Amino acid sequence: MTTSTTVAPLDGAAVRRLTRRATAARARTTLGERISEAWGGLVSAGIGVAVAGGSLASLRESIALAGAPVTGTTLPASLTSAALALLALAGVVVVLARLGPVSATPAAAAWWLPLPADRRGLLRGELVRLTAAGGSVALLLALPLVFGAAAAPTAASVLGGLGWAGALAIAAVGGTALLQTRRRGRGVAGLAGAVAGAAAVVPAVAGTLAAAGGWAVGVPAAGTLPGWVLAVAAVAAGALLVQADRGLGRLDAARLLAGGATARYAGGSLLSMDTRQLGRALAGRDRPPRRSRRFRRVRRPWQAVVATDLAVLTRGRWQLGQLAVAAAVPVVVARTGGLGALPPAVWAGCLLGWGLAATAAGRAAREAHGAPELDRLFALSAAAVVRSRAVVPLGGTVLVCALSGLLVGVGTGAVGTWALFGLAAAPAWAAASLRGALRPDPDWSGPVVSTPMGVLPAGVGATLVQGVDVGVVGTLPLLAALVSGGPTPLLVAVQAAWALLLAAAVLVQLGRRRSQEG
Amino acid sequence: MRNGMGSLDLLVVEELSVGHGSAPVCAPVDLRLGPGRALAVVGPNGSGKSTLLRTLVGLLEPLAGTVAFDGAPVDERAAAFRRDVAAVLDDDAFFISLTGREHLLLTARGHGVAAAEEAVDDEVEAFGLGDRADALPSALSSGQRRRLALAAAFVRPARLLVLDEPERRLDAGMRARLAARLGSLRDAGTAVLLASHDADVVATVADEVLVVDDDACRLLDPVEAAGRIAEL
Numbered sequence: 001m002t003t004s005t006t007v008a009p010l011d012g013a014a015v016r017r018l019t020r021r022a023t024a025a026r027a028r029t030t031l032g033e034r035i036s037e038a039w040g041g042l043v044s045a046g047i048g049v050a051v052a053g054g055s056l057a058s059l060r061e062s063i064a065l066a067g068a069p070v071t072g073t074t075l076p077a078s079l080t081s082a083a084l085a086l087l088a089l090a091g092v093v094v095v096l097a098r099l100g101p102v103s104a105t106p107a108a109a110a111w112w113l114p115l116p117a118d119r120r121g122l123l124r125g126e127l128v129r130l131t132a133a134g135g136s137v138a139l140l141l142a143l144p145l146v147f148g149a150a151a152a153p154t155a156a157s158v159l160g161g162l163g164w165a166g167a168l169a170i171a172a173v174g175g176t177a178l179l180q181t182r183r184r185g186r187g188v189a190g191l192a193g194a195v196a197g198a199a200a201v202v203p204a205v206a207g208t209l210a211a212a213g214g215w216a217v218g219v220p221a222a223g224t225l226p227g228w229v230l231a232v233a234a235v236a237a238g239a240l241l242v243q244a245d246r247g248l249g250r251l252d253a254a255r256l257l258a259g260g261a262t263a264r265y266a267g268g269s270l271l272s273m274d275t276r277q278l279g280r281a282l283a284g285r286d287r288p289p290r291r292s293r294r295f296r297r298v299r300r301p302w303q304a305v306v307a308t309d310l311a312v313l314t315r316g317r318w319q320l321g322q323l324a325v326a327a328a329v330p331v332v333v334a335r336t337g338g339l340g341a342l343p344p345a346v347w348a349g350c351l352l353g354w355g356l357a358a359t360a361a362g363r364a365a366r367e368a369h370g371a372p373e374l375d376r377l378f379a380l381s382a383a384a385v386v387r388s389r390a391v392v393p394l395g396g397t398v399l400v401c402a403l404s405g406l407l408v409g410v411g412t413g414a415v416g417t418w419a420l421f422g423l424a425a426a427p428a429w430a431a432a433s434l435r436g437a438l439r440p441d442p443d444w445s446g447p448v449v450s451t452p453m454g455v456l457p458a459g460v461g462a463t464l465v466q467g468v469d470v471g472v473v474g475t476l477p478l479l480a481a482l483v484s485g486g487p488t489p490l491l492v493a494v495q496a497a498w499a500l501l502l503a504a505a506v507l508v509q510l511g512r513r514r515s516q517e518g
Numbered sequence: 519m520r521n522g523m524g525s526l527d528l529l530v531v532e533e534l535s536v537g538h539g540s541a542p543v544c545a546p547v548d549l550r551l552g553p554g555r556a557l558a559v560v561g562p563n564g565s566g567k568s569t570l571l572r573t574l575v576g577l578l579e580p581l582a583g584t585v586a587f588d589g590a591p592v593d594e595r596a597a598a599f600r601r602d603v604a605a606v607l608d609d610d611a612f613f614i615s616l617t618g619r620e621h622l623l624l625t626a627r628g629h630g631v632a633a634a635e636e637a638v639d640d641e642v643e644a645f646g647l648g649d650r651a652d653a654l655p656s657a658l659s660s661g662q663r664r665r666l667a668l669a670a671a672f673v674r675p676a677r678l679l680v681l682d683e684p685e686r687r688l689d690a691g692m693r694a695r696l697a698a699r700l701g702s703l704r705d706a707g708t709a710v711l712l713a714s715h716d717a718d719v720v721a722t723v724a725d726e727v728l729v730v731d732d733d734a735c736r737l738l739d740p741v742e743a744a745g746r747i748a749e750l
Contacts, residue, residue, distance in 0.1 A: 009601075009630030018624055023615040026654075106611030111621060111670075113594075115628035116601040253594055254577045288539070 012121020015112060049143045056148030059345070066341035070482055072411040073340035074210035075203055079219050080336040083199045088141075089168060090196035092134070096176040097189035098282050099266065100259030102126050102244075102251060109257040120248040123256075127245055131173050138169035160230060167234045174240030180255070181247030189284070190317070197321045204328035204407065207335030211411030273442050273460050276366050279359075286315040301378035305388035309364035313392055322360035323400055329353030330404040343482035346408075350478060354401055354425065355471055358433035361396030362467075365389050365437035372517065383511025386434065390507060393433035394426065401426040414486060421478060421487040424496035428474025431499075431506035436467020438510055474502045526589075527552045528678055528709045529574065534583035536566060536573040542581055543569050547735045549728055553677065556700065556710035558720040558740075560747050561730035567713040568608060570730060571682050574711070575605045587678070601629065604676035606667050606684065612655035618642075618666045619651040622673050629674035641669040644699070646692060661687045668696065679703065681712040685719050697722035717747045 010018065029037075102123055104113060112122050142165030146158045179185045203217075210217050262281055269277035293311055298304050313319055333349025334340050368374055368389060375385045405422020409415040446459020477495035481487040529551040537543040544566035551557050559567045572578045574585055576594030585592045593599055612621060619638060626634035642651040645665040655663060664687040671679060679700075685693045693716060700723040704710050714720050720727060720740060727743035729736050738746065 007630050007632050010628045015624065015628050018627070019613060019616065022617075022620050022624075023613065026615045106609070107613045110609040110611040110667075111613065111624060112628075114600055114605065115625070116597040116630075117628055118597065119595060250595060252576070 009116050012117040012119065012124070015115060015117050015122060016125055019112075045140055049140060052144035053148035056144055059342075060149060060151065062342055063338035066338065069334075069337075069340040070343060070346050070486070071334050071340060071408050072211040073335055073337045074216045075207045075332065075335045075337065076217065076219050077336055077338050079203060079217060080332055080339070083203045083332070087196050087199040089172060090192040090199060092169070092172050093176060093192035094189045094196065095282060096130075096134075096172060097180075097185055097192065098284060099263045100180060100185075100256065101130055101173060101176050102180060102248065102256065103259030103263050104253070104256035105260045105264060106257065109253060109260060113253045113256065118249060119251060120245070123248045123251065124245060127173075127177060127241075127248065130177070131170060131241060134169040134173045135166050138165040141165065160225070160227070163230050163234065167230065167237045171233070171237035171240055174237055174242075174244050177244035178240055178247065181244055181250050183250075185255075193318060193321055197325055200325040200328040200332060204331040204335070208331060208407045208410050211335065214411070273464060275464065276369070276437070279366070280370075283316065283318060285317075287317055289315060301380045302384060302388040304378055305380070305385060306391045309368075309389060309392040312364035312367055313361065313396070316360075316363050319360040319363050322356055323396060326353045326355075326357035326360065327400045327404045327407070329356065331407045334408045343479065346482055347475070347479045350404070350425075351472060351475060353404055354397065354429045354475070355432070355468060357397050357400035358393065358429045358436065358467070358471060361393040361430070362433035362437035364392060365434055369438050375514070381511075382514035382517075383508075386438070386511045386514055387507055390430055390434050390503075394430035397426040397429040397433065398423060401429060412486065417487045417489065417492060420492045421481065421495055424492050425475050425478060425499055427496075427503040428499035429471050431503035432467045432469075432471035432474065434467075434510060435470050435506050438514070439463055439466035470502055470506055474499045528588055529711070530584075530586045531574065532584050534570075534573065534585060535581040536569045536578065537581050538569070538578075540581065542566075544730045545733055545735045546583060547728070547730070549737065551678070551709050551711060553709050554704060554707045555725050556704040556712070556723045557726050557728060558724035558743075559711070559713040559728045559730055560715070560720065560743065565730045565732070567730055568682050571605075571607060571680055571711070571713055575603060575607075575680050577607075601675075602677040603680065604671040604674060604678070605680040606671045607680075607682045609667060610660075610663060612663065612666075614654065614656060617652050617654055618647060618658065618662075621655075621666060622651070622669055625670045626673045631674060637673050641673045644672070644695075645669045661689065661692075664688060665692065672699070676708065678709045678711065681710075683713055683715060685714060685716040693719060694722075715747070717744060720744075720747060 103126065104123070108122075113119070115122075139162055142162050146161035147153055150157055176185065176188055179188055206217050262284075266278055266281035269275070269281055293307075295304070295307050298307050330346070330350040330353040333352075334346045339345045339349075375382065378385070380388065401422035402419050403422070405425075406415060406419035408422075409418025412418065440463060442457075442463045443459035444457055446457060446462070448455045449458045475495075477491055477498055478487075481491045481495075484491075527550040529549070531547055531549045534547045535542045536547070543564075544561070547570060549557065559570060561567050569578065573580055574592065576585075576592045576599065587599060588602065616624070619642065622638040622641060623634055626637050631637050638651075642648065645668060647662065647665055647669065650658060650662055651666075655666070658666065668681075668684060671681070681700075684696055684700075688696065697719045700710055700712070700719075704723065704725075710723060712719070712723065721744065724740050724743075727738045727740055727747075729738060729743065729746055
């Protein structure tokens with residue numbers, strides 16, 4: 001072993017520099033290629049912003065021309081917008097907290113962190129990258145909002161909107177990083193998840209109570225915030241970031257490595273467009289059970305599958321909250337002034353909420369897809385396993401669809417019909433849940449399609465929509481009901497028959513596919 | 519605290535309980551390790567050897583008890599601790615664009631080794647990496663990557679060397695050379711702590727053996743421990 005240390009060891013910045021130079025020297029891309037890639041990315045982002053902005057402007061104009069609302073609209077649009085912003089911010093905080101936010105790749109953990117170099121110098125680049133990425137994403141998301149949501153955007157409103165987006169993004173990164181340096185980051189994801197849930201559920205409950213009582217939720221008129229408030233917010237966000245930077249030296253290797261492993265898992269899933277894996281990466285560990293279940297009521301193999309699925313669903317950290325949010329989303333959209341008068345918007349709200357319910361309820365099936373050997377534990381055919389696996393998603397979607405249908409119907413005089421409509425749509429979403437969970441891995445071998453936003457692999461897209469497709473098609477009768485002024489018993493029957501037919505077809509198709517795979 | 523040889527103990531472990539979450543994986547551990555001494559940790563798979571080593575180098579929080587290095591509680595965030603303790607655990611992670619030699623140079627320069635390139639050449643030679651040292655990690659075999667990780671622990675100065683099953687993925691010749699080098703290091707004053715399933719490595723290197731188990735963790739001398747290792 002070497003015993004002499006007569007020169008000063010490298011500091012953190014020097015270690016980073018040395019690694020970067022060695023990596024750059026071996027890079028296979030030229031400067032021109034990198035500029036070209038960056039330009040391509042900018043063009044794609046620009047097109048995305050323009051499309052989103054245009055859609056928002058179109059929505060604003062449609063609202064101005066809309067007729068009578070589908071149901072009693074008791075929530076002001078400003079309140080729903082604020083709830084949406086809070087939900088988005090909480091979602092960002094959840095992701096940041098799950099990723100660390102400051103983390104070390106396994107290589108950095110193995111080769112950088114054991115060095116006596118100052119850890120702050122080693123990790124500062126990571127914090128800078130995070131801040132730049134968070135700020136850029138926030139600005140990209142804010143651009144269509146500031147241009148599309150206002151009838152006549154002014155320089156002040158655009159700059160103000162972008163400024164708030166940037167300040168909130170920096171505050172989210174700085175705040176979560178600061179808590180991480182003080183070893184208080186573990187509960188942040190759960191807290192932010194609870195805030196996100198409340199941001200959806202509270203307006204839904206308030207809107208429904210208001211509809212039942214025949215009043216409307218009022219909020220104080222929100223004038224434009226003076227510029228100095230934004231300046232104070234920006235300074236506060238910057239202060240959080242500076243404090244987080246000062247505490248980087250306190251971060252321990254184990255947590256940095258855990259965050260890095262999560263980030264690598266999530267990054268790989270994102271790159272391969274595998275949303276199932278991405279969900280697993282960001283979900284974290286299950287809630288540890290207080291004691292093992294005895295499964296005393298299980299008598300038959302199919303009951304074992306159902307009992308296992310139920311245990312997996314209830315032990316997930318996020319799924320029960322997702323089901324609550326899923327029930328709330330259609331209600332909030334239908335109760336919001338403006339949006340509630342647009343049948344396609346209410347329908348889209350139902351698709352969003354019920355799709356979320358299908359995703360949450362399909363957790364056990366997704367896990368089973370990753371471990372097919374578990375299905376072979378029971379004396380059941382592959383088709384019977386698929387049918388058994390549909391029970392829990394059906395239970396979850398029945399609960400959510402019927403509840404949201406019932407809440408949308410409050411105050412319309414047809415509560416029962418609305419609830420039955422939701423109930424009738426549930427089989428389609430249960431089938432969507434299963435089809436999405438058991439879909440094949442993305443197929444990268446298919447042809448690519450040239451689009452203004454770059455080349456897209458068609459095979460991957462065709463795989464990713466599996467599940468959502470059945471849900472959307474299965475809910476078309478609801479769109480007809482919304483457009484025609486409300487649900488009728490005939491339309492409820494059509495919805496139920498259509499959803500059951502689709503569900504049966506999906507179960508047969510999945511059963512055949514799993515038999516062939518098995 | 520002075521040990522039997524009259525020098526201060528580097529590592530002092532008292533009533534240490536280790537595990538993941540709140541469940542201990544083995545019985546509480548007491549041990550002391552001074553400069554120029556070597557301790558081998560043995561036990562069956564899943565007995566908690568790796569968890570114990572990770573806790574001793576500060577990568578896991580103890581469930582109970584204390585771990586002190588050089589008179590202070592172990593804190594891997596302290597630069598002084600990282601300067602004094604070299605550890606090769608179960609890591610098999612490398613920068614994909616850096617060659618093996620660059621990984622070693624990064625380690626040597628990061629620890630302020632004066633003649634870094636010569637030190638790296640010596641370790642490349644000692645670990646039989648030869649011309650493979652200039653290959654990217656993806657082009658190395660599993661055993662060569664293991665040698666590279668071990669070389670990184672030797673290319674830098676350390677007062678305590680912690681190794682988790684260093685013989686893993688090494689051929690018989692390299693195992694014997696590694697054991698001999700560890701013995702030499704110990705004789706030169708470095709404290710060595712290793713977990714191992716290899717009776718020959720343990721016999722060559724260790725002055726004492728800690729047998730890790732569910733009901734009790736016992737310190738044995740290598741002769742007493744030989745039979746126990748053979749049973750595992």
